[in-house]
Each structure stands twice: as C-alpha cells, then as structure tokens.
Amino acid sequence: MFDEIHEECGVFGAYRLKDAAALTYYGLHSLQHRGQEASGIAVCNDHVIEVIKGKGLTIDVFNKQKLELLKGDCAIGHVRYSTAGGQEYQNIQPIAATGPLGEIAVVHNGQIVNDLELRRQLEEEGCIFQGTSDSEIILHLINQESGDLLERAMKTARKLVGAYSILIMQDDHLIAFRDRHGLRPLSYTRDRDGYLISSETCAFEIMGIYDSITIAPGELVEFKKGLAKAYQYIDPKECSSNMCGMEYIYFARPDSVIEGQNVHSVRKETGRQLARKDQDLNADIVIGVPDSSLSAAMGYAEEADIPLETGLVKNRFVTRTFIQPTQSMRDRGVRMKLSPIPSVVKDKSVVMIDDSIVRGTTSRRIVKLIREAGAKEVHVRIASPVIQWPCFYGVDTSTRKELIGANLSVDEICEYIGADSLKFLETDEVRQAACPVGLCMACFDGKYCTSLFSHQKSLDEDLADV
Numbered sequence: 001m002f003d004e005i006h007e008e009c010g011v012f013g014a015y016r017l018k019d020a021a022a023l024t025y026y027g028l029h030s031l032q033h034r035g036q037e038a039s040g041i042a043v044c045n046d047h048v049i050e051v052i053k054g055k056g057l058t059i060d061v062f063n064k065q066k067l068e069l070l071k072g073d074c075a076i077g078h079v080r081y082s083t084a085g086g087q088e089y090q091n092i093q094p095i096a097a098t099g100p101l102g103e104i105a106v107v108h109n110g111q112i113v114n115d116l117e118l119r120r121q122l123e124e125e126g127c128i129f130q131g132t133s134d135s136e137i138i139l140h141l142i143n144q145e146s147g148d149l150l151e152r153a154m155k156t157a158r159k160l161v162g163a164y165s166i167l168i169m170q171d172d173h174l175i176a177f178r179d180r181h182g183l184r185p186l187s188y189t190r191d192r193d194g195y196l197i198s199s200e201t202c203a204f205e206i207m208g209i210y211d212s213i214t215i216a217p218g219e220l221v222e223f224k225k226g227l228a229k230a231y232q233y234i235d236p237k238e239c240s241s242n243m244c245g246m247e248y249i250y251f252a253r254p255d256s257v258i259e260g261q262n263v264h265s266v267r268k269e270t271g272r273q274l275a276r277k278d279q280d281l282n283a284d285i286v287i288g289v290p291d292s293s294l295s296a297a298m299g300y301a302e303e304a305d306i307p308l309e310t311g312l313v314k315n316r317f318v319t320r321t322f323i324q325p326t327q328s329m330r331d332r333g334v335r336m337k338l339s340p341i342p343s344v345v346k347d348k349s350v351v352m353i354d355d356s357i358v359r360g361t362t363s364r365r366i367v368k369l370i371r372e373a374g375a376k377e378v379h380v381r382i383a384s385p386v387i388q389w390p391c392f393y394g395v396d397t398s399t400r401k402e403l404i405g406a407n408l409s410v411d412e413i414c415e416y417i418g419a420d421s422l423k424f425l426e427t428d429e430v431r432q433a434a435c436p437v438g439l440c441m442a443c444f445d446g447k448y449c450t451s452l453f454s455h456q457k458s459l460d461e462d463l464a465d466v
C-alpha cells in the first residue's frame with residue numbers, strides 16, 4: 001500500500017506542427033510526474049491514426065526509431081497512472097477507434113463519475129468495450145452522437161459528469177475541453193504556425209514558450225484549419241471554479257502556471273500561512289520534505305525568519321519498478337528514498353514542512369529518520385488541511401478507513417508520527433493562498449462539487465466502515 005497520493009494522468013497535444021510526435025514526446029516527458037505507469041502517442045497522417053503506447057515511463061516506451069514511425073503534424077499523447085480501470089494494455093491511452101467520421105483518438109485526464117451509468121447505456125445501444133477505463137466511454141459517445149466532430153464533442157462534453165480535461169484528434173482537427181467545474185488543468189499556446197495543448201504549462205516552457213491561455217471550465221477549443229476557436233459548451237451559470245487543491249499543494253510542477261497562478265508561489269504562500277500560526281515556536285532550522293514541500297518550507301522560513309536548510313536528500317531514481325529493499329535490508333538501515341543530513345539537524349530544533357499526510361506511515365518514518373540523525377525536536381507542519389475523504393475526480397487517495405486523518409485527532413496523529421508538535425492548514429488558508437482561483441477541497445471537507453452517482457454507494461460503505 002502506498003502512503004502517497006497519485007495523480008491520474010497528464011495530456012499533451014501538438015497541432016499543425018512539424019515533428020508533432022517528437023514535440024509530444026518532450027511534452028510528455030515534462031508531465032511525467034503526473035503518471036509513470038504508461039505512456040502513449042497518437043499521430044494523424046493522411047486520415048490514418050498511428051498509435052504507439054506501452055507500460056512504463058515515456059523514455060522507456062519510446063526511442064528514436066519509434067518516434068520516426070509516428071509521422072504527421074498533429075499528435076496527442078498521454079502519461080498514465082491508473083485508478084479508474086486497471087493496468088491492462090487496452091486501458092493505456094491514447095485510445096483510438098474507427099467511427100462514422102473515420103479514425104478518432106482520445107486522451108483524458110480526470111475521472112468520469114457517471115461512468116457506470118453511461119457505460120450501461122452505451123452497452124445497451126450495442127457498443128463493445130475493449131477495456132475497463134472510463135476514457136473509452138468518451139470515444140464511444142463521440143461515435144454515437146450526430147453531427148461533425150465539434151457537435152459530437154460538445155454533446156459528449158455535456159453528458160459527462162466529473163473531472164475531465166480531454167483532447168480528441170481526427171484528421172487535421174483537434175478538440176480540447178475541460179469539465180464545467182475546472183477540476184483538472186488544461187492550457188494551450190501558439191507555437192509557430194500551430195498550437196500546443198498541455199495539462200501543465202511546464203511542458204510549454206521547455207520549448208521556450210512562456211505565454212499560454214487557460215481553457216476555462218465548461219469551455220471547448222477547436223483547432224481547425226490552422227486556427228483556434230473557443231466555445232462555451234455549457235451555460236456559464238452551470239460552471240464553477242473548482243480547481244483541484246491538490247494540484248497546487250502536491251501534484252503540479254512548481255514551474256507550472258495553473259489558472260494564472262504559479263504553483264511555486266502558491267506553495268510558498270501556504271508555508272507563510274503555516275508560519276503565521278507559529279508565533280511562539282523558537283526553532284533553529286526549517287527543512288522541507290523534497291520535492292513538493294520545498295517551496296512551502298521556503299515561505300515558512302522567510303515569514304518566521306528562521307534559516308532554511310537542506311535536511312533531507314531524495315534519491316530521484318526510486319521509481320515504481322524499483323526493487324524495494326526487503327525487510328532484512330530495511331533492518332540493516334537501507335533506506336532508498338530519503339536520507340537525512342546529520343550535520344544539519346544534529347542538536348537542532350527542526351520545523352519539518354510536508355505537503356500532506358495520507359496514512360501517516362511516511363511521516364512517522366521521516367520523523368524517526370530526523371531524530372536518529374540527532375535532531376533535538378521535530379515540529380511537523382503540513383501545508384494542507386487534514387485529508388479525511390476519498391477523491392472521485394481522478395486522484396488515487398484511499399478509503400476513509402485507511403486515511404489517518406479520518407480516524408485520529410490531530411493530537412493522536414502527532415503522537416503516532418512521533419513529532420513534538422503538529423499543525424495543519426485550514427481549507428480557507430489554502431484557498432487564500434491560491435486566490436482568486438476557486439478550489440476543490442473535497443478530500444479535506446467532503447464537499448464534492450458534483451453528484452457522485454454510483455460512487456456514492458462506495459462512499460456510504462466507506463463511511464459505515466469508519
């Protein structure tokens with residue numbers, strides 16, 4: 001069991017650009033933090049869609065020869081971490097199929113919550129599903145609707161409930177849209193005579209492009225005949241701003257800009273908020289748990305005027321396929337992911353900033369590491385509220401039974417992780433840090449912005465279990 005939260009996916013597209021597959025490869029490489037389980041690219045060339053995809057990191061799935069096979073100036077790509085649907089090959093995206101308009105390919109980041117209802121309806125209409133992912137529903141809906149690609153995409157978008165940032169490709173025609181609550185990020189930018197579309201702007205920045213446009217909640221952008229045209233596919237009154245708070249807290253890269261707010265700056269502000277709650281704490285140093293907590297640690301240190309130190313070092317090459325140390329290796333003290341720097345923490349009162357606590361086992365291990373390295377006191381500060389609810393919008397959190405925050409008080413969590421003191425942020429404090437962007441905070445406060453359809457049942461069972 002992982003004591004971490006996993007993002008589900010990242011999407012990238014290149015429209016009317018030479019070497020579209022190579023650009024998509026580099027884009028996906030920048031989005032790799034959003035999913036390491038599988039990667040895929042589809043290109044369209046003369047009405048024919050070619051797809052190459054496989055399990056593993058983008059650099060493992062693709063090589064120069066494979067990229068050279070993907071000819072065409074329109075491409076979409078995907079990096080995956082699976083929650084909805086299993087890890088089977090059929091669930092790896094892009095998913096492509098032939099329908100009334102010819103070949104179509106789709107990539108999706110998020111989670112459709114009315115998936116079972118839509119799937120049942122489509123199966124009754126005769127659709128045959130190849131895999132188990134909710135993303136295949138989108139492809140079937142597009143093929144079942146009437147009209148041209150734009151009309152079909154709009155009708156499909158209106159039927160979906162949940163979190164979705166989606167790219168659809170057919171011929172020299174690309175469509176991108178976001179759900180009406182704006183739960184997952186999606187932006188596009190001009191590049192020479194074409195366009196790039198990405199889950200995160202960090203993928204544009206590696207190409208030297210720093211300006212981008214956010215696709216708004218309930219908005220669809222059509223890339224056709226060399227132009228980008230935006231449509232509101234649903235009444236703005238039915239739309240809201242509910243960007244996943246965890247994107248700012250944990251998932252997104254600090255160099256990304258989401259809805260106009262730089263992720264690093266928001267994280268830094270959460271650190272400042274934590275420091276303002278600590279007027280009486282006389283600590284010697286502040287350390288952040290690498291990598292996602294470093295910005296918040298910087299904000300805390302600046303606000304509290306306490307030196308920021310590198311107290312923990314992360315081995316960046318411990319991936320999902322890494323052979324974890326056995327119990328006997330762990331007993332020998334083999335710790336692969338994080339190492340403390342004893343000369344930094346020895347005899348110090350340490351403020352340790354982390355982004356979140358899921359099951360508590362990782363925090364407990366890190367506090368122990370810092371103490372073993374000689375720290376006098378370890379005060380843990382979490383740059384998010386207490387996670388108490390599961391996510392149904394494309395993030396692999398846990399059931400309430402497994403979430404320490406749903407079962408123990410803050411004092412009890414403090415005791416469990418072995419810290420001298422523990423504080424979290426409140427939801428309003430995170431909202432303030434990301435302001436003016438409206439945030440989904442459902443995994444902290446249980447206020448889901450959509451009906452959960454059949455997933456409500458699993459939530460009810462989960463509640464009965466706690």
Ligand code: SF4
Pocket residue numbers: 183243244245246247390391392393394395440441442443444
């Ligand atoms: S429930 Fe939590 S993880 Fe899921 S979208 Fe909302 S803020 Fe993000």
